Amino acid sequence: xxxxxxxxxxxxxxxxxxxxxxxxxxxxxxxxxxxxxxxxxxxxxxxxxxxxxxxxxxxxxxxxxxxxxxxxxxxxxxxxxxxxxxxxxxxxxxxxxxxxxxxxxxxxxxxxxxxxxxxxxxxxxxxxxxxxxxxxxxxxxxxxxxxxxxxxxxxxxxxxxxxxxxxxxxxxxxxxxxxxxxxxxxxxxxxxxxxxxxxxxxxxxxxxxxxxxxxxxxxxxxxxxxxxxxxxxxxxxxxxxxxxxxxxxxxxxxxxxxxxxxxxxxxxxxxxxxxxxxxxxxxxxxxxxxxxxxxxxxxxxxxxxxxxxxxxxxxxxxxxxxxxxxxxxxxxxxxxxxxxxxxxxxxxxxxxxxxxxxxxxxxxxxxxxxxxxxxxxxxxxxxxxxxxxxxxxxxxxxxxxxxxxxxxxxxxxxxxxxxxxxxxxxxxxxxxxxxxxxxxxxxxxxxxxxxxxxxxxxxxxxxxxxxxxxxxxxxx
Amino acid sequence: xxxxxxxxxxxxxxxxxxxxxxxxxxxxxxx
Numbered sequence: 001x002x003x004x005x006x007x008x009x010x011x012x013x014x015x016x017x018x019x020x021x022x023x024x025x026x027x028x029x030x031x032x033x034x035x036x037x038x039x040x041x042x043x044x045x046x047x048x049x050x051x052x053x054x055x056x057x058x059x060x061x062x063x064x065x066x067x068x069x070x071x072x073x074x075x076x077x078x079x080x081x082x083x084x085x086x087x088x089x090x091x092x093x094x095x096x097x098x099x100x101x102x103x104x105x106x107x108x109x110x111x112x113x114x115x116x117x118x119x120x121x122x123x124x125x126x127x128x129x130x131x132x133x134x135x136x137x138x139x140x141x142x143x144x145x146x147x148x149x150x151x152x153x154x155x156x157x158x159x160x161x162x163x164x165x166x167x168x169x170x171x172x173x174x175x176x177x178x179x180x181x182x183x184x185x186x187x188x189x190x191x192x193x194x195x196x197x198x199x200x201x202x203x204x205x206x207x208x209x210x211x212x213x214x215x216x217x218x219x220x221x222x223x224x225x226x227x228x229x230x231x232x233x234x235x236x237x238x239x240x241x242x243x244x245x246x247x248x249x250x251x252x253x254x255x256x257x258x259x260x261x262x263x264x265x266x267x268x269x270x271x272x273x274x275x276x277x278x279x280x281x282x283x284x285x286x287x288x289x290x291x292x293x294x295x296x297x298x299x300x301x302x303x304x305x306x307x308x309x310x311x312x313x314x315x316x317x318x319x320x321x322x323x324x325x326x327x328x329x330x331x332x333x334x335x336x337x338x339x340x341x342x343x344x345x346x347x348x349x350x351x352x353x354x355x356x357x358x359x360x361x362x363x364x365x366x367x368x369x370x371x372x373x374x375x376x377x378x379x380x381x382x383x384x385x386x387x388x389x390x391x392x393x394x395x396x397x398x399x400x401x402x403x404x405x406x407x408x409x410x411x412x413x414x415x416x417x418x419x420x421x422x423x424x425x426x427x428x429x430x431x432x433x434x435x436x437x438x439x440x441x442x443x444x445x446x447x448x449x450x451x452x453x454x455x456x457x458x459x460x461x462x463x464x465x466x467x468x469x470x471x472x473x474x475x476x
Numbered sequence: 477x478x479x480x481x482x483x484x485x486x487x488x489x490x491x492x493x494x495x496x497x498x499x500x501x502x503x504x505x506x507x
Contacts, residue, residue: 024482031489155486161493213482297504300497307494352504 006211008083013215019140019223021213026133026152028210029088032203033095033129034159036064036122041167041180042192049189050111057111060102060119062397067123069394072131076387077244079128084136084214091129092207096200098122103196106189118196129207130156130390134370135383139217142379143226145371146322150314153367157307163199170195183292236323236443240451241380248388252376252446255439260369261392261399262436263329266337266429267362268400270355271306273408273422274299280417281344281351290348298352305356306363313364314371322372323443329361329368330437334430336361341426345419366393376446403428 004010039061046057079087098121105113133152141148168180175191187195222228228239247253270277275295279288290298317325340354369389374382404425408414411421 018479020479021482024486027486031486158490158493161497162489165496293503297501300501301504303497304501
């Protein structure tokens with residue numbers, strides 16, 4: 001149950017409402033929760049404050065990502081049933097509470113409160129927030145779902161780019177001795193607590209704006225000049241509806257799970273090691289031809305490629321199709337990874353171009369997957385299906401760094417590694433991408449036996465608030 | 477007007493983030 005102010009019935013758009021208000025509403029949420037990728041700014045400060053290890057502090061971030069995957073999977077049906085405003089409001093509540101509990105934990109010196117706050121509560125806010133606008137965007141943009149989800153999910157990539165410099169500046173306000181431009185400077189724990197309270201206030205306003213703006217289209221609404229029959233006439237695009245409960249019984253769901261898992265695992269392999277990797281590739285005796293500042297610049301450039309890829313590639317998928325674009329992400333990705341492993345040391349420009357393209361495909365994979373789900377399973381419970389699919393992200397978040405770190409640990413110690421030491425890890429990623437490529441190749445339209453009966457008009461049911469789990473499911 | 481305002485509100489921090497990141501990324505070529 002949700003308060004009537006937040007209910008789906010209250011936010012059905014009236015005549016004249018522009019669908020171009022939906023992407024900014026979605027962006028307001030995704031820009032806020034994208035902060036999760038900016039934890040490196042205060043990581044060292046928390047290590048000093050709690051007098052603990054980087055692993056113990058890093059666990060906060062890992063926990064948040066695992067909770068993202070779990071909560072998206074668990075609450076996806078609730079999000080679809082109650083609509084985007086309720087989902088955005090609940091997400092804001094969890095995300096903001098997470099910051100406040102973590103800030104309290106820092107103030108009283110209890111790291112478990114940081115785990116509970118940022119990791120668990122914040123992670124739940126992340127999961128619900130991430131999927132909150134997806135199904136609404138797809139319903140408003142049935143003619144260009146890739147563009148619509150690309151815009152929103154681009155915000156998730158951009159969120160860290162906003163939070164990272166902003167956090168540095170805010171911490172320098174709360175701790176006069178902290179200089180964000182000096183990499184050796186470490187902020188006090190109190191400065192991080194102050195930062196968390198400030199971010200909580202900013203994100204509460206921003207996410208509330210998203211919840212205020214968002215609307216769902218009326219049942220019979222269509223974009224001008226767009227005919228559903230034309231869209232469904234494309235190969236691999238269905239006009240049928242598949243429930244979330246039935247979707248996870250289809251081979252298509254698990255093939256897509258594998259595709260996303262492989263694409264994310266391969267991307268994280270580079271993202272996790274970006275800064276030391278470029279220095280190790282161009283190691284020159286004891287030092288490196290790439291300075292620490294330049295390596296940090298490389299990380300920044302990858303963030304831009306990650307964000308741009310989400311928008312550019314996802315929009316492109318509207319024109320060339322979802323299956324072909326994943327052929328590109330995974331197939332061209334294989335070639336790029338091979339190039340990096342075998343010729344990455346040739347020049348820094350080549351290295352940067354190859355890595356930038358790989359990361360743009362990583363971002364593109366995230367942004368295109370909701371539209372791929374829409375094509376295969378219809379719009380009925382696409383948010384809930386997307387939520388279940390995001391468990392692949394949580395799994396890849398563990399597998400990617402594990403693979404790379406295991407290889408690198410076996411080859412030597414950090415600071416002494418060279419390009420050849422990365423080769424086994426990179427070639428393993430080629431294999432991972434090949435598995436994803438084959439999985440994508442095997443994707444076919446979903447069998448009719450999984451479709452909802454057409455007479456029941458599932459979209460209308462979803463909008464009237466009927467619990468989809470109470471519906472009779474098609475037996476597999 | 478409402479659409480422009482909504483876009484401006486989300487675009488402003490995004491532009492700030494991209495500009496700051498681009499400034500940091502420029503160190504790749506100068507650092």
